[in-house]
Amino acid sequence: MPHDDHDHPHALLPPEPALRVKALETILTRKGLIDPAALDEIIDTYQNKIGPQNGARVVVRAWTDPEFKQTLLQDATRVVAGLGYYGRQGEHMVVVENTPKQHNMVVCTLCSCYPWPLLGIPPSWYKSDAYRARAVREPRKVLAEFGVSLPVETSVRVWDSTAEIRYLVLPMRPEGTEGMSEDDLAALVTRDSMIGTGLPRVPS
């Protein structure tokens, strides 16, 4: 329950896990193993600088530049690093292309591996047991719950991420977007369309 009582005699006690985190931070800082300023920098990066807008840039470039798309599909790690999107954990990036024949969808059944540099921190549902268990077992049903229905002739392929390999879906460019600017195209590329649980927006 929210608790914001200004008559409270003492500072609001954070939840128990928060105090354990503070304890770890205190101990590691005193030992010189971490630097609080570096933590703030990491948090700022993930909160404000890294997010699905990075992935959207890559998708739009692939939509508009066939040569870029070709190299992206062959060696995404190198190509996205060239754009300044590095995997901090040294992971490999693989881009999988949606086609009329095959729709791709990404999960991490083990934990929550995710292409951080391109999409930021995963949403809660991506980390939930329900999604992690069901994405592989019944992908079409999961897709339907996300509001995605695919033609029967389109097969669904599910990619299971690992600590070493992270996947990004390259969605199909929507019809009627010829001549649109890169910024306008990027606005069509949703986070979910790059996880494969959604499709790009259609221009109005």
Place this chain on the structure above:
Amino acid sequence: MTTCATHTAPEPVFAEPWHAHVFAMTVALNEAGRFDWPDWAARFSQTLKHNGLNRDLDGGDDYFVAWLETLEQFLAEQGAALPGDVESIRQAWEDAYLTTPHGHPVHLAETG
């Protein structure tokens, strides 16, 4: 970019400040070479599996609780933060909150 307007507001990257902090600490320790990321991921997935045996984890608070448990265990094994020390500093933080007047910044008593 007006197409965004019809879209629901995105959920915050980190729902709670401590989620951000435990995440950042882990990334910092990995970058400082305290452990490899695949090793971390393997341990973390074990914790998730264990915690998910009796109930479905929703990927919110319970996800970061599992993350914290994994980090605590890892640091205990490495001797970087022993459970007894973590507990006494946690208690010290709790005391600091309970004895700091509301609205004032909370500091840990300097125990050295």
